[in-house]
Amino acid sequence: xxxxxxxxxxxxxxxxxxxxxxxxxxxxxxxxxxxxxxxxxxxxxxxxxxxxxxxxxxxxxxxxxxxxxxxxxxxxxxxxxxxxxxxxxxxxxxxxxxxxxxxxxxxxxxxxxxxxxxxxxxxxxxxxxxxxxxxxxxxxxxxxxxxxxxxxxxxxxxxxxxxxxxxxxxxxxxxxxxxxxxxxxxxxxxxxxxxxxxxxxxxxxxxxxxxxxxxxxxxxxxxxxxxxxxxxxxxxxxxxxxxxxxxxxxxxxxxxxxxxxxxxxxxxxxxxxxxxxxxxxxxxxxxxxxxxxxxxxxxxxxxxxxxxxxxxxxxxxxxxxxxxxxxxxxxxxxxxxxxxxxxxxxxxxxxxxxxxxxxxxxxxxxxxxxxxxxxxxxxxxxxxxxxxxxxxxxxxxxxxxxxxxxxxxxxxxxxxxxxxxxxxxxxxxxxxxxxxxxxxxxxxxxxxxxxxxxxxxxxxxxxxxxxxxxxxxxxxxxxxxxxxxxxxxxxxxxxxxxxxxxxxxxxxxxxxxxxxxxxxxxxxxxxxxxxxxxxxxxxx
Amino acid sequence: xxxxxxxxxxxxxxxxxxxxxxxxxxxxxxxxxxxxxxxxxxxxxxxxxxxxxxxxxxxxxxxxxxxxxxxxxxxxxxxxxxxxxxxxxxxxxxxxxxxxxxxxxxxxxxxxxxxxxxxxxxxxxxxxxxxxxxxxxxxxxxxxxxxxxxxxxxxxxxxxxxxxxxxxxxxxxxxxxxxxxxxxxxxxxxxxxxxxxxxxxxxxxxxxxxxxxxxxxxxxxxxxxxxxxxxxxxxxxxxxxxxxxxxxxxxxxxxxxxxxxxxxxxxxxxxxxxxxxxxxxxxxxxxxxxxxxxxxxxxxxxxxxxxxxxxxxxxxxxxxxxxxxxxxxxxxxxxxxxx
Numbered sequence: 001x002x003x004x005x006x007x008x009x010x011x012x013x014x015x016x017x018x019x020x021x022x023x024x025x026x027x028x029x030x031x032x033x034x035x036x037x038x039x040x041x042x043x044x045x046x047x048x049x050x051x052x053x054x055x056x057x058x059x060x061x062x063x064x065x066x067x068x069x070x071x072x073x074x075x076x077x078x079x080x081x082x083x084x085x086x087x088x089x090x091x092x093x094x095x096x097x098x099x100x101x102x103x104x105x106x107x108x109x110x111x112x113x114x115x116x117x118x119x120x121x122x123x124x125x126x127x128x129x130x131x132x133x134x135x136x137x138x139x140x141x142x143x144x145x146x147x148x149x150x151x152x153x154x155x156x157x158x159x160x161x162x163x164x165x166x167x168x169x170x171x172x173x174x175x176x177x178x179x180x181x182x183x184x185x186x187x188x189x190x191x192x193x194x195x196x197x198x199x200x201x202x203x204x205x206x207x208x209x210x211x212x213x214x215x216x217x218x219x220x221x222x223x224x225x226x227x228x229x230x231x232x233x234x235x236x237x238x239x240x241x242x243x244x245x246x247x248x249x250x251x252x253x254x255x256x257x258x259x260x261x262x263x264x265x266x267x268x269x270x271x272x273x274x275x276x277x278x279x280x281x282x283x284x285x286x287x288x289x290x291x292x293x294x295x296x297x298x299x300x301x302x303x304x305x306x307x308x309x310x311x312x313x314x315x316x317x318x319x320x321x322x323x324x325x326x327x328x329x330x331x332x333x334x335x336x337x338x339x340x341x342x343x344x345x346x347x348x349x350x351x352x353x354x355x356x357x358x359x360x361x362x363x364x365x366x367x368x369x370x371x372x373x374x375x376x377x378x379x380x381x382x383x384x385x386x387x388x389x390x391x392x393x394x395x396x397x398x399x400x401x402x403x404x405x406x407x408x409x410x411x412x413x414x415x416x417x418x419x420x421x422x423x424x425x426x427x428x429x430x431x432x433x434x435x436x437x438x439x440x441x442x443x444x445x446x447x448x449x450x451x452x453x454x455x456x457x458x459x460x461x462x463x464x465x466x467x468x469x470x471x472x473x474x475x476x477x478x479x480x481x482x483x484x485x486x487x488x489x490x491x492x493x494x495x496x497x498x499x500x501x502x503x504x505x506x507x508x509x510x511x512x513x514x515x516x517x518x519x520x521x522x523x524x525x526x527x528x529x530x531x532x533x534x535x536x537x538x539x540x
Numbered sequence: 541x542x543x544x545x546x547x548x549x550x551x552x553x554x555x556x557x558x559x560x561x562x563x564x565x566x567x568x569x570x571x572x573x574x575x576x577x578x579x580x581x582x583x584x585x586x587x588x589x590x591x592x593x594x595x596x597x598x599x600x601x602x603x604x605x606x607x608x609x610x611x612x613x614x615x616x617x618x619x620x621x622x623x624x625x626x627x628x629x630x631x632x633x634x635x636x637x638x639x640x641x642x643x644x645x646x647x648x649x650x651x652x653x654x655x656x657x658x659x660x661x662x663x664x665x666x667x668x669x670x671x672x673x674x675x676x677x678x679x680x681x682x683x684x685x686x687x688x689x690x691x692x693x694x695x696x697x698x699x700x701x702x703x704x705x706x707x708x709x710x711x712x713x714x715x716x717x718x719x720x721x722x723x724x725x726x727x728x729x730x731x732x733x734x735x736x737x738x739x740x741x742x743x744x745x746x747x748x749x750x751x752x753x754x755x756x757x758x759x760x761x762x763x764x765x766x767x768x769x770x771x772x773x774x775x776x777x778x779x780x781x782x783x784x785x786x787x788x789x790x791x792x793x794x795x796x797x798x799x800x801x802x803x804x805x806x807x808x809x810x811x812x813x814x815x816x817x818x819x820x821x822x823x824x825x826x827x828x829x830x831x832x833x834x835x836x837x838x839x840x841x842x843x844x845x846x847x848x849x850x851x852x853x854x855x856x857x858x859x860x861x862x863x864x865x866x867x868x869x870x871x872x873x874x875x876x877x878x879x
Contacts, residue, residue: 480749
């Protein structure tokens with residue numbers, strides 16, 4: 001009795017775990033903003049199994065460093081730089097979940113689900129990176145111009161439609177930026193449209209915008225009347241990533257001088273290291289001779305000013321302060337920040353310094369309608385295949401077959417849960433593999449049932465036959481499945497992309513099938529035998 | 541109760557020479573053909589451009605070829621793809637290592653323009669396009685071969701540990717047979733070898749091993765149980781005992797694969813067909829290749845008492861499995877099946 005209860009608890013826990021893994025959950029997803037037409041992050045509820053490009057349509061690009069115009073010494077570094085660059089451009093893709101990843105050593109994979117224009121996508125990916133250093137708006141000319149901008153917006157009939165001031169103070173009450181906000185509010189005597197959305201950052205020219213207001217603010221500052229009001233010599237640049245202050249996510253907006261003090265062309269190299277003495281993370285960089293002279297002049301004029309590092313129009317990290325005149329060799333101190341961040345910044349600098357021309361070695365485009373057809377056909381085939389399997393099991397093994405079918409239902413739950421847990425992407429071959437694995441999953445049950453029949457034929461009692469059947473079938477089940485799992489594991493090790501996905505499906509399928517056939521079916525039999533202890537024949 | 545092949549007593553091993561002949565007939569012409577013509581590789585392997593076009597009316601391949609030719613696109617392969625409203629247009633990269641595959645990509649755009657001009661705008665639309673450089677494919681091929689060889693080695697080691705090395709070798713022979721037969725099958729039907737077809741072949745490796753091992757497991761057990769019978773009889777007995785399982789599992793899996801082949805669509809039809817064939821041949825080889833090869837290996841390299849599996853792969857003392865009758869030294873092989 002206790003044994004059965006323990007088994008039922010284990011099964012319950014497993015099923016519960018799988019259901020939790022399969023529950024739709026909040027994920028950040030990028031969707032086009034209806035106001036501005038640009039991409040923004042939102043939170044949506046989704047089942048955590050993704051559809052592959054062949055099922056939802058989209059573009060798959062594989063890129064390598066272009067060596068046709070001369071060899072590139074370190075392709076791995078070049079691809080890492082390229083990956084960094086493509087990531088900063090991620091907002092330019094009109095797609096919900098862009099995948100940018102390095103495959104192997106020297107190949108970059110970009111997957112854009114739902115993207116329709118391959119030419120545009122390719123142009124975004126292949127464009128040469130542009131790096132520049134610019135001094136931030138030290139004299140607060142932009143901040144001083146905010147009332148004028150607000151006035152211009154008011155004239156244009158734009159009201160602060162999304163945030164009433166009271167709501168803002170409610171939302172940001174107790175925030176660390178409170179003091180700064182108050183002084184922004186004091187500058188603007190009325191709650192201006194733009195100024196009410198901007199919070200003064202930690203350094204001159206830095207403003208913070210709540211992440212969800214980012215597209216709105218961007219659409220405001222892009223307006224021609226606003227651009228005309230922005231003081232001459234000043235431009236606005238967004239930060240590359242959102243940062244969290246307190247419990248909220250912010251996007252930084254920088255007012256920077258429109259003239260770069262130096263560009264990536266003058267940069268020769270950059271590396272990250274940890275300072276042995278102070279234990280700080282630092283990035284060292286070298287400039288060309290010409291660049292060094294220019295940089296020395298500029299930095300001498302801008303001591304104690306902040307210098308924004310801008311890659312492809314996006315400010316990377318918080319602008320560092322210039323401590324003194326810098327010549328050809330400089331270093332950026334990141335304080336106690338992890339070395340990882342320093343490595344990332346060094347990568348950004350190198351990306352700007354050594355543009356890595358990329359060549360497309362593989363391109364696939366699947367239209368959305370085609371993807372839909374594939375899903376429909378695949379699911380239909382799967383349902384029919386599973387239905388046939390179930391009918392055969394029921395017809396051949398009758399009541400025991402029904403137990404196997406119930407166990408098979410759990411198999412489906414287990415394997416889907418496993419797939420969700422691994423963040424698996426479902427492709428058409430994956431769907432086919434899954435249907436096939438159901439056909440194969442009955443194998444363990446067939447082995448057990450045939451064995452029970454053999455034991456019964458030997459004249460053993462029902463209880464003994466069931467026990468012996470399970471016991472003797474075990475070695476065949478274990479050995480055959482482990483061999484298949486080993487093959488799948490090697491596929492996973494050696495294969496790439498789709499083959500790896502297939503191998504994972506196979507391995508999860510094997511684990512789930514052993515679990516459901518051996519453990520779950522056995523439990524069902526135990527319950528059955530316990531309810532009918534005097535059973536002399538068994539429906540098998 | 542419904543029991544198929546209950547107490548079957550077929551002499552499977554006795555007809556092994558017929559089975560060898562059948563396998564040779566299946567494999568050898570296919571491989572010879574392959575030697576002379578090669579396989580029909582997808583552009584994933586050769587590099588090139590593939591464009592799948594959907595049309596609003598059945599235009600036929602002729603007008604498409606004409607439209608392409610008028611636009612100056614020659615050497616492309618135009619085929620119906622599953623229905624008369626879908627066509628595939630395939631052009632392989634001809635130049636060697638032409639790092640820039642911009643050529644094929646431009647071709648894809650040019651195909652759309654050519655079809656719009658030749659068939660009229662709005663008649664055709666490109667639903668799928670692929671352009672691959674030749675380097676990518678070569679890597680894939682190497683990796684697939686490495687994966688198969690590597691899986692053989694690991695299987696051999698595992699089976700040597702759980703059974704005995706002779707069993708491992710026999711299982712690998714059967715699996716190699718299945719791979720060769722599948723490749724021959726691909727050649728006969730002139731199926732396109734793409735990445736997913738390679739994945740199908742690798743699935744067959746797994747299935748074939750799985751099926752063989754179920755029979756070998758029974759052989760291992762029967763070797764312990766019936767120490768007086770020779771291997772020939774034990775192999776036959778084991779195959780017959782596991783026959784219901786072989787038929788049932790094989791049946792459900794083949795049905796599934798067939799359903800996929802006929803319903804899941806043109807895109808993965810080569811994959812499904814290869815799987816269907818592989819499962820059939822994998823089931824065949826477990827009975828007609830793996831077992832006879834084990835017998836042959838056993839004759840070539842006899843175990844210490846001609847029963848390798850008894851000394852390996854068991855942690856319990858053998859005496860426990862010994863029947864009441866005293867064990868004799870290995871019996872001479874049954875005369876009628878001598879060699």
